[in-house]
Amino acid sequence: MAGVNVPSEIMPLKKVLLHRPGDELLNLTPNTLEELLFDDIPFLKVAQEEHDAFAKILRDEGVEVVYLEDLMAEVLDLYPELREKFLKQWIFEAGIRTDRYQKIIYDYLNDNYPTNKELVLKTMAGINLQELHTDKSNSLVDLVSDASKLVCAPMPNLYFTRDPFAMIGNGVSINRMYSETRNRETIYGEYIFKYHPDLQDVPEYYSRYNTFHIEGGDILNINDKVLAIGISQRTEPDAIDQIAKNIFESDSPIETILAFNIPNSRAFMHLDTVFTQIDYDKFTIHPGIMGPLTVFEIKSDGKGGIKVRERNETLEEILTEYVGRPVTLIPCGGGDRIAAEREQWNDGSNTLCIRPGTVVVYERNDVTNAVLEEAGINVLQMPSAELSRGRGGPRCMSMPLWRDAE
Numbered sequence: 001m002a003g004v005n006v007p008s009e010i011m012p013l014k015k016v017l018l019h020r021p022g023d024e025l026l027n028l029t030p031n032t033l034e035e036l037l038f039d040d041i042p043f044l045k046v047a048q049e050e051h052d053a054f055a056k057i058l059r060d061e062g063v064e065v066v067y068l069e070d071l072m073a074e075v076l077d078l079y080p081e082l083r084e085k086f087l088k089q090w091i092f093e094a095g096i097r098t099d100r101y102q103k104i105i106y107d108y109l110n111d112n113y114p115t116n117k118e119l120v121l122k123t124m125a126g127i128n129l130q131e132l133h134t135d136k137s138n139s140l141v142d143l144v145s146d147a148s149k150l151v152c153a154p155m156p157n158l159y160f161t162r163d164p165f166a167m168i169g170n171g172v173s174i175n176r177m178y179s180e181t182r183n184r185e186t187i188y189g190e191y192i193f194k195y196h197p198d199l200q201d202v203p204e205y206y207s208r209y210n211t212f213h214i215e216g217g218d219i220l221n222i223n224d225k226v227l228a229i230g231i232s233q234r235t236e237p238d239a240i241d242q243i244a245k246n247i248f249e250s251d252s253p254i255e256t257i258l259a260f261n262i263p264n265s266r267a268f269m270h271l272d273t274v275f276t277q278i279d280y281d282k283f284t285i286h287p288g289i290m291g292p293l294t295v296f297e298i299k300s301d302g303k304g305g306i307k308v309r310e311r312n313e314t315l316e317e318i319l320t321e322y323v324g325r326p327v328t329l330i331p332c333g334g335g336d337r338i339a340a341e342r343e344q345w346n347d348g349s350n351t352l353c354i355r356p357g358t359v360v361v362y363e364r365n366d367v368t369n370a371v372l373e374e375a376g377i378n379v380l381q382m383p384s385a386e387l388s389r390g391r392g393g394p395r396c397m398s399m400p401l402w403r404d405a406e
């Protein structure tokens, strides 16, 4: 089906975008973990098995699974003239600035990765110096550079397809990311939404070339008229102002944006690490954010601008007003503070809802999973020992492209 339709977080999921972890995880090293936003180096083989189990759960529930690497390769297959443009842009965005190395890397990729799928996967995996057979006789750089040096860094966070671009109703936000390492990931979104036949007519509400950063983990579709966006470590108020104006000026039916101001911290990096919708009237929430949370309501001022007011009611009251029925907040960890902190850290709140009352979760968060089941939620558990080392859960690892309407 062409286009995208994601008017909520809970209606039956029909099509979802994933990225299967690849050799980019083999290019993680201890001294690059912090810069690349990982807490340890996953065992690739097992991470892939866990990811395949995730895809199987989705397919068994009737969801069409498409992969980012395939969509990008299809674009280059359909438009061969884009291969050179994409490669040169990717090399530049990898920080390669000298003509010499730009040519060495361009020729290396073109000569060694003839199919577009192989090429796309290699741009995701990164390149290290020892792969490049440079002529060491005439360059100081080659003579002194550490052979294991990564000349084009890997993009290990790509399997978190939630973040680089995010569906908003029938449109998309192609994001400007908080960190340079993840901002590189948005190149694939630029190409698939500009050229892929299934996606090229999707209205864009934000551009990767904008100044202010916003990430998809902070964007939650409440319904076709209400959008929630987190103010977080990754998403700044200026970006929300900008996307709100763009949305209100567009054909989008969204009338209200609720900005959730959550603590600025790595553990709570996105709104969806502490808050997700799991049924018509149920949300999971990390108790640790309830105290400091403030909610701002943003609407159009009718003159191309916005008007903002702080909501002082309780979160339940605010959500009940916008969801249209009494809302229950289910605490991650079930009221046990230590379990809440442990399980939020391992994405116990980061559920992926595939239809009202049915969610995919990490099996490791057994306290929260039991609480969800007691609340009548159908909990589909996936293995997570290696994937969770990247600090993201089932919602982080998925970007819905189509959900049924009400």
Ligand SMILES: NC(=O)NCCC[C@H](N)C(=O)O
Pocket: 036, 037, 038, 157, 160, 162, 163, 182, 216, 217, 218, 269, 270, 272, 273, 390, 391, 392, 393, 395, 396
């Ligand atoms: N939506 C999400 O919460 N995504 C998780 C992203 C984890 C990744 N290592 C990051 O720090 O961006």
